[in-house]
Amino acid sequence: MSRKSTRRERFENVAARRTQRVIDFLDSLSNCSNRSNYEYTEEDVRKMFKAIREAVGRSESAFDNQVNKEGKNTFKF
Numbered sequence: 001m002s003r004k005s006t007r008r009e010r011f012e013n014v015a016a017r018r019t020q021r022v023i024d025f026l027d028s029l030s031n032c033s034n035r036s037n038y039e040y041t042e043e044d045v046r047k048m049f050k051a052i053r054e055a056v057g058r059s060e061s062a063f064d065n066q067v068n069k070e071g072k073n074t075f076k077f
Contacts (some may be wrong), residue, residue, distance in 0.1 A: 026052075 029048075032038050 032040070
């Protein structure tokens with residue numbers, strides 16, 4: 001098995017588990033929407049989801065930066 005294949009498999013394994021964990025936590029957060037059990041305002045909800053969107057944006061930027069680094073300084077004729 002090549003080194004590149006191993007790195008790919010490791011990425012798929014780790015990324016799949018971590019992605020599922022994020023999805024599970026978001027499902028758990030959804031349980032907080034039950035007004036019979038919790039009290040919150042629209043402002044609270046906006047703040048929560050703004051923070052989540054910002055975190056997702058930072059994570060996405062990290063991947064974008066890596067992709068851009070790989071293509072950087074690759075002048076060709």
